[in-house]
Amino acid sequence: xxxxxxxxxxxxxxxxxxxxxxxxxxxxxxxxxxxxxxxAPGKGLEWVARSRNKAQSYTTEHAVSVQGxxxxxxxxxxxxxxxxxxxxxxxxTAVYYCARGFCTSxxxxxxxxxxxxxxxxxxx
Amino acid sequence: xxxxxxxxxxxASVGDRVTITCRASQGISSHLAWFQxxxxxxxxxxxxxxxxxxxxxxSRFSGSGSGTDFxxxxxxxxxxxxxxxxxxxxxxxxxTFGGGTKVEIK
Numbered sequence: 001x002x003x004x005x006x007x008x009x010x011x012x013x014x015x016x017x018x019x020x021x022x023x024x025x026x027x028x029x030x031x032x033x034x035x036x037x038x039x040a041p042g043k044g045l046e047w048v049a050r051s052r053n054k055a056q057s058y059t060t061e062h063a064v065s066v067q068g069x070x071x072x073x074x075x076x077x078x079x080x081x082x083x084x085x086x087x088x089x090x091x092x093t094a095v096y097y098c099a100r101g102f103c104t105s106x107x108x109x110x111x112x113x114x115x116x117x118x119x120x121x122x123x124x
Numbered sequence: 125x126x127x128x129x130x131x132x133x134x135x136a137s138v139g140d141r142v143t144i145t146c147r148a149s150q151g152i153s154s155h156l157a158w159f160q161x162x163x164x165x166x167x168x169x170x171x172x173x174x175x176x177x178x179x180x181x182x183s184r185f186s187g188s189g190s191g192t193d194f195x196x197x198x199x200x201x202x203x204x205x206x207x208x209x210x211x212x213x214x215x216x217x218x219x220t221f222g223g224g225t226k227v228e229i230k
Contacts, residue, residue, distance in 0.1 A: 035219075047220065108214065109173075112169050114166035116166060
């Protein structure tokens with residue numbers, strides 16, 4: 001069974017840092033693109049970052065809103081995905097989800113499996 | 125690329141046919157997915173490649189469109205379908221979601 005479990009959320013002051021983790025099981029992480037998606041309280045979904053699979057050399061993409069502050073990474077030996085978040089702002093307050101991607105006909109889609117999410121609150 | 129969903133909310137009854145639209149600010153071929161999200165839960169993938177039903181999703185859900193205009197149709201609304209629906213494009217980076225459509229009980 002595919003399972004994704006996020007951890008590492010919590011309360012942090014503006015300007016602070018946090019590292020989110022996503023533990024994957026039931027599949028080989030190296031075969032899949034992986035995304036982080038967030039949702040601010042009462043708001044819609046926002047794509048945050050993508051890590052491509054081993055075949056695509058683990059290259060990454062980040063949303064403009066987090067570029068230079070957040071970094072997606074992974075450790076396939078630990079079957080884990082990470083999101084290092086620096087210089088946090090109050091606008092980064094959200095539930096953060098990791099999502100597994102899949103590729104078909106040359107396009108790689110998000111989210112055939114999702115974690116339960118972890119809440120990050122940025123406040124003084 | 126901006127995605128505009130309409131309506132932002134709708135009220136419908138069990139058994140109704142419901143249509144949600146998603147318009148892209150530029151052409152995205154068929155690189156579009158639809159998600160369903162219930163309160164306090166993670167999103168669930170319904171459709172990808174604009175019209176391909178994800179495994180395990182009931183056949184009352186269908187998607188259509190290409191280029192800039194897309195639709196999600198629920199053929200006969202069931203009680204478990206009351207939720208918020210989002211489109212997402214996968215055409216280029218950054219990936220973006222539409223603003224969501226909340227389907228409520230009439």
